[in-house]
Amino acid sequence: MKPVVDEELCIGCGNCMEICPAVFQVVDGKSKVIDPDACDYAMCCEAAEENCPVKAISIAK
Ligand code: SF4
Numbered sequence: 543m544k545p546v547v548d549e550e551l552c553i554g555c556g557n558c559m560e561i562c563p564a565v566f567q568v569v570d571g572k573s574k575v576i577d578p579d580a581c582d583y584a585m586c587c588e589a590a591e592e593n594c595p596v597k598a599i600s601i602a603k
Pocket of ligand 1: 547551553554555556557558566568572573590593594595597598599
């Protein structure tokens with residue numbers, strides 16, 4: 543899976559980083575995908591996708 547953050551939508555709330563810190567890091571108020579492959583093991587990106595308040599996270603499978 544390849545998580546993608548739409549930076550136009552992201553409000554920097556930090557939910558995704560809290561759920562899945564190996565994949566997401568919030569820098570300057572926007573979430574960045576720092577290691578998309580970290581998700582292949584834990585499926586945490588799906589939880590991050592569901593818990594993003596502005597639906598900025600999508601996952602390419
Ligand atoms: S959960 Fe969504 S809005 Fe919040 S930091 Fe992550 S991508 Fe941005």
